[in-house]
Amino acid sequence: MTTIEFLVPLLIVGLLICCAMCLYRIANGPTAADRMVAIDILGTVVVGFVAIITAVSGKAYLLDIALVWALVSFVGTLALAKYLVGKQLNE
Amino acid sequence: MNELIGLVLITIGVLFDLLGCVGLVRLPDVYNRIQASTKCVVLGTTFCLLGAMVWLATPAVVVKGLLCILFLLITSATAAHTLARAAHRSGVSLADESVIDRYAEDLKDLYENEETVS
Numbered sequence: 001m002t003t004i005e006f007l008v009p010l011l012i013v014g015l016l017i018c019c020a021m022c023l024y025r026i027a028n029g030p031t032a033a034d035r036m037v038a039i040d041i042l043g044t045v046v047v048g049f050v051a052i053i054t055a056v057s058g059k060a061y062l063l064d065i066a067l068v069w070a071l072v073s074f075v076g077t078l079a080l081a082k083y084l085v086g087k088q089l090n091e
Numbered sequence: 092m093n094e095l096i097g098l099v100l101i102t103i104g105v106l107f108d109l110l111g112c113v114g115l116v117r118l119p120d121v122y123n124r125i126q127a128s129t130k131c132v133v134l135g136t137t138f139c140l141l142g143a144m145v146w147l148a149t150p151a152v153v154v155k156g157l158l159c160i161l162f163l164l165i166t167s168a169t170a171a172h173t174l175a176r177a178a179h180r181s182g183v184s185l186a187d188e189s190v191i192d193r194y195a196e197d198l199k200d201l202y203e204n205e206e207t208v209s
Contacts, residue, residue: 055147063151
């Protein structure tokens with residue numbers, strides 16, 4: 001049990017560092033396409049976050065959130081890509 | 092024992108996530124960033140979900156985890172392809188170190204064929 005108590009906060013901090021890197025790329029990506037890629041990756045990282053919280057807390061219904069998050073993030077990325085196809089993305 | 096195996100799987104997943112996000116920050120180009128970060132982060136998240144499934148090992152978690160992995164593998168590949176296509180079509184330039192651009196050649200051939208047909 002001590003291994004779990006030691007390792008789980010480290011894993012959560014690792015995923016928070018991932019989120020911070022994605023936010024850095026969203027804040028000063030040179031083009032709009034960079035920002036869209038970073039938002040997509042952030043959604044995937046959050047799915048992993050929900051998986052860890054599910055494993056630690058032992059509540060199965062939390063995985064529904066991961067499922068819905070993956071699908072909604074996909075639809076959002078697709079809509080943004082379709083909307084921006086006709087535009088110049090170089091700012 | 093289940094908890095330890097799940098914890099090892101989740102640790103591998105988080106390491107892959109970190110590598111993918113380092114690629115997202117460090118690489119010079121939209122297309123390089125798409126390729127590095129999508130592959131690594133999807134593999135890492137898949138490992139996290141597998142770890143949760145092994146850790147808890149109840150039927151509800153296993154079924155939902157498998158569904159989530161399936162959706163993730165399908166949608167992330169589609170989203171990365173659509174993003175790369177949209178970026179190329181809207182004129183985001185490649186990095187200076189790039190040596191070849193096959194999609195531009197294909198597009199040029201396509202436009203020439205359309206002009207000869209019409």
